[in-house]
Amino acid sequence: MQAVKTSLTRLLGIRVPIVCAAMANGANAQTACHIQVEVTRGGGFGFVGAGFSTPESLRQDFDFIRSSFPDRGNKPLPVGYGFIGWLLDKNEDSAKQLLDITIENNVQAIWLAFGTDIHRWIQHVRTSSANARAHHKPLIFVQVTSVEEALVAANEWKVDAIVAQGTESGGHGGASAPSTFTLVSEILAALPQDGAAPAPPILAAGGMATGAQVAAYLSLGAAGAVLGTRFLLTPESAYKPAQRAALLAARGPGATVRTMALDTARASFGWPPNIDGRGLNNKIVDDIEAGVDHATIQARCKAATEAGDSSYMVVWAGQGVSLMNEIKPVKDVMVELHTDLVRQLQKSRRLLQEDS
Template sequence: MAGATSPTTALEVTRGGGFGFVGAAFSTPEKLAEDLTFVRDSIPDLGNQPLPIGIGFIGWLLDAKEDVSKQFIDVVLENDVRAVWLAFGDDVYRWIEYVRSSPANARASHKPLIFVQVTSVEEALLAAKEWKADVIVAQGTEAGGHGGATTPSTFTLVSEILAALPGDGAPPVLAAGGMATGSQVAAYLTLGAAGAVLGTRFLLTTECPYTDAQKAALLAAKSGSTVRTMALDYARGTYGWPERLNGRGIRNKIVDEIEAGVPHEIVQEKYKKGTEANDADYMVVWCGQGVSLMKEIKPVKDVMAELHTDIVRQLQKTQGLLDD
């Protein structure tokens, strides 16, 4: 969720009982260091404990600039961040190894958990058995932002991965994609997931750095308003994504024109002007299909309280089925 999260967002999620992550893909090592200092300064009683948030990286962007990417990861390790999240690369294991072998890790008082995001059973087995990931994040097709172009639904993918992984010693599996309510999270917990990842739900928060225009587009969107496509990346000029991936966002004239064969450079100019003018027809709004269940903008702490209440209520209802 690069560009859609901030240190404040992540910290408020953690304070609310979750585990907040910051998407650092398009940041700089210097800016990331500033952000992590802000988080530590915001928790006066933290002491020598690790920072209670995680940092997410995009694999192919790490591959593109090796030296800078190592600086990124070293900053994370030197600041004792609790977890590192890796996704969307052709050589993710290379960066898992670097996290584990970097001299900065040897100096750190806390060894970060490694989350690996997967979009297929094959990827999950590789991450669990060979890479020894600490946590597997199973992302289905309903997810907003980038993901597998041919990935099945979150429910199907999570079910397949849980069936494929060995029962003893397997890392916890988190469900990701399309969720916006506590009831949905509860459904995945009863399915066997160890937890759930919500992204789009936190776009409609006061702490989210999305613009007012982007948030207005989210409020107006339905589940059918979104589309999986590369058009939104073409408009932004981000061409490095592995071929098996694309992104889900709100369909608008950007997508229509790319599909109609309008040259990318023309759409890119319209995107630039549209973003400056807050024109919904030519701005990029990443989001998942759960957007239709989001009705208002509220602080992260209120979202977390709402999710917790809904999860507990739904699980209690499920218990009632056994009582009957």
């Protein structure tokens, strides 16, 4: 199938400018690695969400990934790992251990998000002695939700790629972020990609479900796109059958909502100011808005999760979920996205015609 060339595909050595988001709760351990391995095999690039990983689980991850790519030799493992800044901040020694394990296992990239001191961890990744035990210094991807954050990441931190996450995105993100289209447009205007010293590749993240949507962002000037929810509707996902069924049933503009209610239900506290999450709008949100006490909500959520009742389960999802109609293996999702992307780019090219 025809490769799509952008600054992102050149940076990572991939054929398709599609990245699977680092999802810390939608998938975990070997299951998460399986998704990312299949995305990479499909020509894209996958990030494993390591926000809640332990040193032991990380080492198990790398055993699986290495066995999946037995011929890599000293080449970097063709996956990335994503870390949550505020969780790293909680324990410096533990954070450095997790990052060093990741670095010395020769991953291709590290993604950092949701912290008030991200630069601290960028510096550690770049200067850690673990780099001497690896054969490659990992690329740095940083997630941003505003033009101001993007300017800092590009001009001061000198990151290798910027993930521009708009409000449509599932999971955690900026409570006041603009739409993905607006954010990417503003960042591209502030950080031109074609100057003497081009800015790092800009990846669009939020609300996408199809290759045609990815093509639209490439036409806008983005170097690639990040998808998350679409990969939760796969057999490889750690989402429970009830959660997948809820995603398939989600329709309409009110199907998802930005809220902290879902974090309250699972007692996940500590997120930085102005960060919330987007998930399916269900009875958890209703109870929070009705003033039901948190302990009761948490007990109901636990019981519903054990019973497989999606009406009271945490189901992260982006606004693009309404365009997702079936569960299929990751490799088939990648073929579908790639085919759709190439077809749409070819259609766009036909819009330009010489005057007769």
